[in-house]
Amino acid sequence: MIKKIALWMRDMFIRNRSLNATRVVAVSFAVIILVGALLLTLPIASRSGESAGFFTGLFTATSATCVTGLILVDTWTQWSLFGQVVILAMIQLGGLGFMTVITLVSFALHRRIGLSERLIMVSTLNLNDLDGVVRVVRHALMGTFLLEGIGAVILSACMIPEFGIAGGIWRGIFHAVSAFCNAGFDLLGGRFGAFSSLVGYNDHPVVLLTIAALITVGGLGFFVWEDILRKRSIHRLSVYSKMVLLMTALLIVGGAAFFLVEEYANPATLGNMPLWQKLCNALFQSVTLRTAGFDAIGQGGLSDSSKAFSSILMLIGGSSGSTAGGLKTATVAVLLLALRSGLAGREQVTFRGRTIPYRRVLNAMTLALVMLFLFLVGSMVISTVEGLPYLDCAFEVASAMGTVGLTTGLTPNLTPFSQTLIILLMYLGRVGVLSFSIALMTRGRTMDKIRYPEMNVMIG
Numbered sequence: 001m002i003k004k005i006a007l008w009m010r011d012m013f014i015r016n017r018s019l020n021a022t023r024v025v026a027v028s029f030a031v032i033i034l035v036g037a038l039l040l041t042l043p044i045a046s047r048s049g050e051s052a053g054f055f056t057g058l059f060t061a062t063s064a065t066c067v068t069g070l071i072l073v074d075t076w077t078q079w080s081l082f083g084q085v086v087i088l089a090m091i092q093l094g095g096l097g098f099m100t101v102i103t104l105v106s107f108a109l110h111r112r113i114g115l116s117e118r119l120i121m122v123s124t125l126n127l128n129d130l131d132g133v134v135r136v137v138r139h140a141l142m143g144t145f146l147l148e149g150i151g152a153v154i155l156s157a158c159m160i161p162e163f164g165i166a167g168g169i170w171r172g173i174f175h176a177v178s179a180f181c182n183a184g185f186d187l188l189g190g191r192f193g194a195f196s197s198l199v200g201y202n203d204h205p206v207v208l209l210t211i212a213a214l215i216t217v218g219g220l221g222f223f224v225w226e227d228i229l230r231k232r233s234i235h236r237l238s239v240y241s242k243m244v245l246l247m248t249a250l251l252i253v254g255g256a257a258f259f260l261v262e263e264y265a266n267p268a269t270l271g272n273m274p275l276w277q278k279l280c281n282a283l284f285q286s287v288t289l290r291t292a293g294f295d296a297i298g299q300g301g302l303s304d305s306s307k308a309f310s311s312i313l314m315l316i317g318g319s320s321g322s323t324a325g326g327l328k329t330a331t332v333a334v335l336l337l338a339l340r341s342g343l344a345g346r347e348q349v350t351f352r353g354r355t356i357p358y359r360r361v362l363n364a365m366t367l368a369l370v371m372l373f374l375f376l377v378g379s380m381v382i383s384t385v386e387g388l389p390y391l392d393c394a395f396e397v398a399s400a401m402g403t404v405g406l407t408t409g410l411t412p413n414l415t416p417f418s419q420t421l422i423i424l425l426m427y428l429g430r431v432g433v434l435s436f437s438i439a440l441m442t443r444g445r446t447m448d449k450i451r452y453p454e455m456n457v458m459i460g
Contacts, residue, residue: 029065029094029431036061036090045083052078055416062423064090066430067323069184069293069405070396070422072412074194076187087185088174094430095181095218095323096144139229140222144180151176151214158207162191179214181323184293184405195412197295203277208284208296215292216252219318220244239354240330244319247329248290255286255313259306268301289313291324293405299395300408307395307408314402315375325403325430327371334364375401378425382418386410396422401429 040057043049056072063070064087079087156172163171171187178185192200201207227241260282263270270278281297288294289310317326338361341349349356379394392408399406400422411422
């Protein structure tokens with residue numbers, strides 16, 4: 001039965017040549033969300049035995065599939081083991097990407113990967129050509145399960161003393177997958193209180209650093225993994241991989257330094273912690289804002305400056321072709337390089353002796369402006385409708401669009417209208433940005449048939 005369903009989905013979404021890559025991504029995510037919402041609506045999915053309602057199921061399914069982490073109800077206290085398994089399956093599907101999962105089915109059934117599938121794989125993983133695409137996906141799947149397995153072992157060892165053998169192992173597996181896929185869902189509400197996330201473990205460096213490592217590796221991107229695996233030397237890596245690693249390091253270190261300084265004396269966050277714990281939690285805060293969504297210090301207690309800076313990091317997100325969302329590190333790097341060239345009066349945008357094509361720079365600017373527009377409009381709408389401070393609403397919107405999942409506590413208390421808007425923003429943040437990126441990358445160049453005379457425009 002499972003094989004028949006898998007083959008039907010393969011034929012439906014891959015073999016149908018009338019669907020391009022963007023439609024495959026959008027439709028597949030929508031189908032997963034709808035199926036997940038229906039499953040979570042079943043009484044068996046709730047711990048109480050009563051249906052949670054379709055809207056709650058839809059919100060949770062969207063958040064899980066888009067690997068966001070924003071929730072209306074606490075994952076442990078609301079959902080039964082069946083519901084938790086459904087959520088975990090959606091997190092894994094959303095993190096790996098539907099195309100990668102379909103490829104896994106092909107591997108399992110020993111079926112050949114066709115040209116149409118390879119073309120969509122190239123698009124969804126943001127690769128440049130067909131060379132080695134199946135190898136990249138195979139290594140991505142193997143690496144994913146290996147790293148999630150290692151993380152699960154470490155986290156299980158830390159949680160078994162607290163929750164027993166079965167409870168500790170299940171939580172270890174769940175949190176390892178959730179962390180690697182940058183989802184932010186947790187099962188700690190029954191022990192530390194609803195919506196507590198990792199606050200109960202903010203004095204446990206092994207748990208925090210293990211989850212931070214899974215978040216970081218999952219957010220690097222499958223292409224960077226493959227490059228590191230093949231080159232085995234940082235000096236031989238591609239220029240793109242070096243750009244991603246450099247931006248990732250700068251964002252993590254810079255973010256940790258900012259939060260350590262800004263929140264050092266704040267009693268609502270880091271103020272009452274010893275120095276080692278402040279350092280560990282400042283680092284974790286910087287990492288989790290890269291679309292992960294685990295909360296170890298309580299986001300509601302952040303200063304206004306920290307909330308604003310957090311919103312910026314959430315919108316940036318992880319790297320292309322990864323489990324993370326957001327604008328992506330390489331996109332931001334291109335924008336910064338274009339700014340540098342503009343300030344220096346140079347026409348070319350370069351990085352380490354290589355020129356970035358003008359078309360790529362324009363694509364980065366287009367994507368950034370679209371995300372910025374949606375972010376500003378969404379924040380203003382929710383602030384106006386709810387009558388809440390703009391900065392708090394902007395934090396929630398950035399969390400939804402960047403598929404992060406961190407919250408200051410607003411989301412469960414919003415009106416259905418604003419919660420519906422959050423659903424749309426989560427979908428756009430994961431599926432919309434990915435589809436838009438694929439469309440920009442795969443569209444061909446069109447030569448203008450008519451060339452108009454140039455005009456002078458006063459800038460500034």
